Amino acid sequence: MEKIKVLDKGYVELVDFFGGDKAVAMAARISYMSKSNSIEEDKRLIELLAKLGHESPFEHIVFTFHIKAPIFVARQWMRHRIASINERSGRFTEFEDEFYVPPDERSENSSKVMEESMKNAFETYNLLISRGVKKEVARMVLPLSLYTEWYWTINARSLMNFLNQRADSHAQYEIQRYAVAVARCFQISCPVTYSAFVKNLYKGNLLEI
Amino acid sequence: MEKIKVLDKGYVELVDFFGGDKAVAMAARISYMSKSNSIEEDKRLIELLAKLGHESPFEHIVFTFHIKAPIFVARQWMRHRIASINERSGRFTEFEDEFYVPPDERSENSSKVMEESMKNAFETYNLLISRGVKKEVARMVLPLSLYTEWYWTINARSLMNFLNQRADSHAQYEIQRYAVAVARCFQISCPVTYSAFVKNLYKGNLLEI
Amino acid sequence: MEKIKVLDKGYVELVDFFGGDKAVAMAARISYMSKSNSIEEDKRLIELLAKLGHESPFEHIVFTFHIKAPIFVARQWMRHRIASINERSGRFTEFEDEFYVPPDERSENSSKVMEESMKNAFETYNLLISRGVKKEVARMVLPLSLYTEWYWTINARSLMNFLNQRADSHAQYEIQRYAVAVARCFQISCPVTYSAFVKNLYKGNLLEI
Amino acid sequence: MEKIKVLDKGYVELVDFFGGDKAVAMAARISYMSKSNSIEEDKRLIELLAKLGHESPFEHIVFTFHIKAPIFVARQWMRHRIASINERSGRFTEFEDEFYVPPDERSENSSKVMEESMKNAFETYNLLISRGVKKEVARMVLPLSLYTEWYWTINARSLMNFLNQRADSHAQYEIQRYAVAVARCFQISCPVTYSAFVKNLYKGNLLEI
Numbered sequence: 001m002e003k004i005k006v007l008d009k010g011y012v013e014l015v016d017f018f019g020g021d022k023a024v025a026m027a028a029r030i031s032y033m034s035k036s037n038s039i040e041e042d043k044r045l046i047e048l049l050a051k052l053g054h055e056s057p058f059e060h061i062v063f064t065f066h067i068k069a070p071i072f073v074a075r076q077w078m079r080h081r082i083a084s085i086n087e088r089s090g091r092f093t094e095f096e097d098e099f100y101v102p103p104d105e106r107s108e109n110s111s112k113v114m115e116e117s118m119k120n121a122f123e124t125y126n127l128l129i130s131r132g133v134k135k136e137v138a139r140m141v142l143p144l145s146l147y148t149e150w151y152w153t154i155n156a157r158s159l160m161n162f163l164n165q166r167a168d169s170h171a172q173y174e175i176q177r178y179a180v181a182v183a184r185c186f187q188i189s190c191p192v193t194y195s196a197f198v199k200n201l202y203k204g205n206l207l208e209i
Numbered sequence: 210m211e212k213i214k215v216l217d218k219g220y221v222e223l224v225d226f227f228g229g230d231k232a233v234a235m236a237a238r239i240s241y242m243s244k245s246n247s248i249e250e251d252k253r254l255i256e257l258l259a260k261l262g263h264e265s266p267f268e269h270i271v272f273t274f275h276i277k278a279p280i281f282v283a284r285q286w287m288r289h290r291i292a293s294i295n296e297r298s299g300r301f302t303e304f305e306d307e308f309y310v311p312p313d314e315r316s317e318n319s320s321k322v323m324e325e326s327m328k329n330a331f332e333t334y335n336l337l338i339s340r341g342v343k344k345e346v347a348r349m350v351l352p353l354s355l356y357t358e359w360y361w362t363i364n365a366r367s368l369m370n371f372l373n374q375r376a377d378s379h380a381q382y383e384i385q386r387y388a389v390a391v392a393r394c395f396q397i398s399c400p401v402t403y404s405a406f407v408k409n410l411y412k413g414n415l416l417e418i
Numbered sequence: 419m420e421k422i423k424v425l426d427k428g429y430v431e432l433v434d435f436f437g438g439d440k441a442v443a444m445a446a447r448i449s450y451m452s453k454s455n456s457i458e459e460d461k462r463l464i465e466l467l468a469k470l471g472h473e474s475p476f477e478h479i480v481f482t483f484h485i486k487a488p489i490f491v492a493r494q495w496m497r498h499r500i501a502s503i504n505e506r507s508g509r510f511t512e513f514e515d516e517f518y519v520p521p522d523e524r525s526e527n528s529s530k531v532m533e534e535s536m537k538n539a540f541e542t543y544n545l546l547i548s549r550g551v552k553k554e555v556a557r558m559v560l561p562l563s564l565y566t567e568w569y570w571t572i573n574a575r576s577l578m579n580f581l582n583q584r585a586d587s588h589a590q591y592e593i594q595r596y597a598v599a600v601a602r603c604f605q606i607s608c609p610v611t612y613s614a615f616v617k618n619l620y621k622g623n624l625l626e627i
Numbered sequence: 628m629e630k631i632k633v634l635d636k637g638y639v640e641l642v643d644f645f646g647g648d649k650a651v652a653m654a655a656r657i658s659y660m661s662k663s664n665s666i667e668e669d670k671r672l673i674e675l676l677a678k679l680g681h682e683s684p685f686e687h688i689v690f691t692f693h694i695k696a697p698i699f700v701a702r703q704w705m706r707h708r709i710a711s712i713n714e715r716s717g718r719f720t721e722f723e724d725e726f727y728v729p730p731d732e733r734s735e736n737s738s739k740v741m742e743e744s745m746k747n748a749f750e751t752y753n754l755l756i757s758r759g760v761k762k763e764v765a766r767m768v769l770p771l772s773l774y775t776e777w778y779w780t781i782n783a784r785s786l787m788n789f790l791n792q793r794a795d796s797h798a799q800y801e802i803q804r805y806a807v808a809v810a811r812c813f814q815i816s817c818p819v820t821y822s823a824f825v826k827n828l829y830k831g832n833l834l835e836i
Contacts, residue, residue, distance in 0.1 A: 072717070072767060074702075075698075075701075075702065078705055085706070107755070107760055110755055113751060113754065113755065114755070117748055117751040121748060124743075124744040136799050137733050139699065139771060141772065143767060143770055144768075144770075144771070
C-alpha cells in the first residue's frame with residue numbers, strides 16, 4: 001500500500017489495515033441496535049463519537065505498518081504499549097552500515113563529525129565480528145543512530161494516542177517526521193475517522209485535515 | 210463470513226479478519242531478516258513458533274466477531290481484557306423477550322420452571338417501561354439469561370488464551386459452546402496457525418485439528 | 419482502611435494502596451535525574467505533570483479495593499480493562515437474597531413491584547437449588563440487581579480514566595455513587611495527586627477538591 | 628529494601644512492593660467467599676493456584692523496582708508491555724561516561740577494543756555538547772552499551788512472564804543476570820508465591836527454590 005520515506009534512510013509503510021471507517025460506525029451502532037442508512041449518516045456518527053470522546057469504537061480499525069527508523073526513535077516508539085511489535089534482532093542478524101546522520105541544521109554543522117564517529121564504531125563492530133565475537137556482544141559498540149526495522153500492528157484508538165504524543169512539536173524532531181507519515185497513512189485509509197480525530201481529539205500541533 | 214448458531218438463540222459470526230497465516234510468518238521473519246520462499250516454509254515456521262512458545266507474531270492476526278449470548282456468558286467473556294468490545298446498551302435499547310432456557314438435561318427437568326420465571330421477570334420489565342420507568346432502571350429485574358450482543362475485536366494470541374480457558378471442560382458448558390464456535394472460525398480463516406496452536410499451545414480438551 | 423457504604427447494601431473499601439504522592443514525584447524525577455528537596459517541590463511537580471498531561475508517573479500509585487455492587491454496575495465496571503479483578507463466583511457459591519432495590523424516585527414509585535419480582539426470582543433460584551440444579555444453572559434466573567463482590571487492583575492513571583467516565587452525570591446514577599466513593603478513597607490516600615487530577619485532568623462534573 | 632549489583636555498573640533495587648503472599652490468598656478466596664484460617668492454608672491455596680494455572684490472583688501483588696542497565700538490555704526489557712516505566716531521558720540529561728564493557732570471556736578477549744570504541748564515542752559526544760549541539764542529537768553517537776536507569780512497576784503475574792522469558796539460558800546473558808536479581812527480590816518479598824511459581828509455572832532453567 002502506501003510507503004513514505006522518512007529521514008535519510010527510513011520509511012513508514014502501511015502493510016495492511018482492516019475495518020476502516022465502516023467498522024467504527026458498525027461497532028458504535030450496536031449500542032443503540034440501529035442500522036446505517038447512508039455514508040453521510042456514518043460520517044455524522046463518527047464525528048459525534050469523536051466530539052463526545054466515545055473512543056472505544058475506534059478500536060475496531062487495525063493497522064499493520066512496516067517501519068524503518070534509528071534505534072533512538074525505536075526506543076521512544078516502543079514505549080507505546082497497546083500495540084504489537086516484531087523487530088529485527090541484533091542477536092541473530094548482522095547489521096549493515098546504515099546510520100541516521102542528522103543534517104547540519106540539527107547538528108550545529110557537526111554532521112561530518114557525527115558520521116565519522118558512527119563509521120568508526122561500525123569498523124569496530126566489523127572487527128569484532130571477524131574475531132568471532134557474537135553478534136549480540138559486538139553490537140554493543142554500535143550507536144543509537146543505527147537503523148532497525150519492525151512490524152507494528154495497532155488499533156486506531158491507540159494510534160490516536162501515539163499521534164497526540166509524537167505528532168507534536170514537543171516530541172523529538174525525528175519521531176515527529178515518522179508520526180506525520182503514520183498520520184498520512186491513517187488519513188488515506190480511513191479519511192472520515194482521521195478527520196474526526198484531528199478536529200476533535202488531536203492535542204498536537206502538526207497535523208491538519 | 211462464517212455464522213454459527215450457538216445455544217437456543219445465540220450465535221458467533223466472524224465479521225472480518227486480517228493478516229492471516231501470512232502475517233504471522235511475515236512478522237516472525239523480520240527477526241532474522243529472512244524472506245519466505247514457499248507456503249510450505251511458512252507452515253514449518255509457524256509450527257516452530259508455536260512449539261517454541263514464540264507467541265508475539267500471532268498478534269498480527271486480528272479478528273472481529275459479532276456475538277449474541279446470554280448475559281452470564283457475556284460476563285465470563287468480558288473478563289478477557291486484551292480485546293475490544295462494543296455491546297448493546299440496556300440503558301438505550303429496550304430488550305425483547307429473548308432468554309436462554311437451558312435444556313432439561315442441564316436443569317434437572319426444571320426448564321419449564323426456569324422459563325416461567327424469566328417470563329414473569331419480562332412482564333414486570335414491560336410493566337415498568339409502561340409506567341415510564343427508565344430502561345436503565347427497569348432492566349434491573351431482568352435475569353442473567355437475557356440475550357445481549359457485542360462486537361469483539363481480538364488478536365490471535367489473545368484468542369488462543371481465550372480458547373485455553375473457555376474451550377475446556379472446566380469452563381461452564383454454555384461458554385464452551387461459544388468457544389468451540391469461535392475456534393471453528395479461527396480454523397477456517399487461519400488453518401495453519403490454528404493447527405499449530407492446537408498441537409502445541411492448547412491446554413484445553415475440546416478442540417481437535 | 420476506608421470503607422464507604424454505597425446504595426442500599428453495597429460498599430467501597432480501600433484495602434491497601436502503595437506508592438502514594440511520593441512515588442509519582444520519584445518516578446517523574448528520574449527523567450531529569452533530579453532529587454526532591456521538599457514536599458512543597460513535590461507538590462508543584464505533581465501539579466505540573468497533571469497540567470502538561472504527563473500521566474505515566476501516576477501509574478506507580480496502585481490501589482486495591484473491595485467492592486460490593488449489583489451485577490449491572492459490575493458489568494459497567496469491568497469494561498475498564500487496565501485493572502485486576504477477582505470476583506465472587508456464581509458457579510461455586512450460593513447467592514443470598516441480596517438485591518439492589520432502587521428508591522421510588524428512581525422507579526416512578528414502582529420499587530415495591532421491583533422488589534416483588536426480585537423475590538420471586540430468588541424463590542425460583544432456591545427451588546432449583548433444592549431440586550439439585552447446579553448453582554451455575556440456577557443463577558440464570560437471578561436478576562441484574564443481585565449483589566456481587568470483587569477485589570479490584572488498579573493504578574492511579576487508570577483510576578483517573580475510570581473517574582472521568584463514571585464520576586460524571588452521563589454515567590448511570592448507581593455507578594456514579596460508587597465512583598464518588600472511589601474518588602474519596604483516592605483523595606484520602608493521595609491528596610496531592612487527587613487534587614492535581616481534579617484541577618487539570620478530570621472531565622466529569624461530580625468531583626470537587 | 629533489597630539492592631543487588633548486576634554486571635559491571637548496574638543494579639536491581641526493590642523500591643517497594645505491596646500485597647504480598649497474603650493478597651494472593653485474599654483475592655483467590657473471594658471466588659468461594661471463604662476465609663483464611665492459617666498461614667498454612669494460604670500456602671496450600673497458593674500452591675494450588677499455581678498448579679492449576681489460575682494466575683489472576685497473582686496480579687494483586689505489585690512491585691516497584693529501580694533498575695540501572697545498559698541500553699541494549701533496556702530495549703529487551705521494555706518489550707514487556709504489562710508494566711509501568713519512567714526512564715531517564717537522553718533529551719533532558721547529559722550522560723556520564725558509564726558503559727557496560729563485557730568481560731573478556733564474552734568478547735573473545737576484545738574487551739579493550741570495545742572499551743576504546745566506547746570512549747571514542749563518548750569523546751565525540753562531549754565535543755558535540757561543547758559545540759552547542761542539543762543533547763537529544765549528540766546522544767545519537769553513543770553506543771548501545773550506555774547505562775540508563777528506570778523505575779519499573781509490575782504485578783507478580785506479569786513478572787512471572789518476564790522471568791519465564793528472561794531468566795532462561797535462551798535469553799541474552801546480560802539480561803539473564805538482571806532477571807535472576809529480580810527473581811531474588813521476588814523470593815525475599817513473597818516467598819510462598821515465588822516458590823509456587825518456580826515449582827509449577829516457571830518455564831526457564833536458571834531459577835531454583
